[in-house]
Amino acid sequence: MASDPKIHSFEEVEKHNQTKDCWLIISxxxxxxxxFMDDHPGGYEVFLSASGKDATNDFEDVGHSDSAREMMDKYYIGEIDSSTFPLKHVYIPAQQAPYNPNKSPESVIKILLLLVPILILGLALAVRHFTKKD
Known part of the structure; x- marks a missing residue:
């Protein structure tokens, strides 16, 4: 790490939020x-979703290894001026897979509620057919 670190404003860091220019704030x-965008095991999307905010919680929640923490030194470019943070922090969670309504628990329940009566009716007709006396 540099002996006399450069101080960056939040606004400056916030501008670096692209695949070809991405800065993060951690601790x-x-x-x-x-x-490191193309080499990150979680993909470049992880970095993009963490840019433009304080990514400390996102980083710590993953549980990075000691070697990953040591690797951070080569990407260090300075300190954040904490007085430039917005007054109200809005938590932006890491991006998740898009919502798929066909896989939601509510959809499964609706499908089961439609299928169960049909299955019962089919079972009743099968029992009646096979137990009918000629």
Missing amino acids: GKVYDVTP
Whole structure:
């Protein structure tokens, strides 16, 4: 790490939120992760979703290894000026897979509620057919 770190404003860091230019704030430090975008095991989307905000919680929630933490040193570019943070922090969670209504629990229940009576009726007709005396 640099001995005399550069101080970056939140507004400056916030502008670096593209695949070819991505900065993150983690524990008050600013990192330019652009060179690591294609190599990150979680994909470049993880970095993009963490840019433009304080990504400390996102980083810590994943449980990075010691070697991953050591690797951060080569991407360190300075400190964040905490006085430039917006007054109200809005938590933006890491991006999730798109919502698929066909896989929601409510959809499964609706389908079962439609199928169960049909299955019962079919079972009743089958029992009646096979137990009918000629």
